[in-house]
Amino acid sequence: MKLEREFYLRDGLTVARELIGKKLVTNLPEGLTSGIIIETEAYMGAIDAASHAYRGKTERTKIFYNAGGFVYVYLIYGMYLCTNVVSNVANVPEAVLIRALKPVNGIELMKSRRNKKNLRELCSGPGKLSQALGITKNFYGADLCSDEIFIETAEDLCVEATKRINVEYAGEAANYLWRFVAKDNNFLSV
DNA sequence: ACCGTGATGTTCT
C-alpha cells in the first residue's frame, strides 16, 4: 500500500523511524526500481544545527517549508545527490535523509546506472541509492503521493537509533540519536 | 581488509 499524505505530516523523528522497512520506488521511462529503506536520519530544522534549514528559508531550503511528503534533493561534494523526505506540517522545516536501501526491484537497471555488479554496492549510501533509483536534481520538490516516486508499506524490521553520520560540524547536535537503522542489515552505509 | 586522497559544483559568508 502506498503511503498517504498523513504519514508524512508527523514529526521528523517519527517519520524517520517508521520509514525503516518501507519500500522506496521510482517508476521512470527506463523502468521501475525499488528497495527497502534500512537507514534514515532526521534533520529537525530550527532546533538542529546539522540541518540545512537551521538558518532559515533560502532558495535551497524552501521545500522544507512545504507540508510533508515532498522530495528534497541536494548536491553534495559537487558530485553526488542526496534524497530526503520532507516531514511535518507546512512551515515546520523538517526532513528525513534516506541513507541506504536493500535492493528489491529493477536490480539490473540499478546495476547499469551504478556501473557496479555487487548488490551491496547499489544502494548502501545516500549518493549511491539516489543514482541507483535514477533520482536527479529535477526531483527537487517531487510529490511522494505521485506515480513517479512513492513509498509503500513492506516489511516489519527491528529498528535501532544511533548518532548521525558526518555531522561533526554541528556541535552538540552531532550527539543526538537521530539516525535509524534496521538492526544487523548487510546493506547499511557503514 | 583498511586507510588516504582527490574529484567537483552549489550554496552561503
Add this chain to the structure above:
DNA sequence: GAACATCACGGTG
C-alpha cells in the same frame, strides 16, 4: 573563498 548530510580508487599489508 570555504565548506560540504559522499564515493571510488589506488596504495599498502
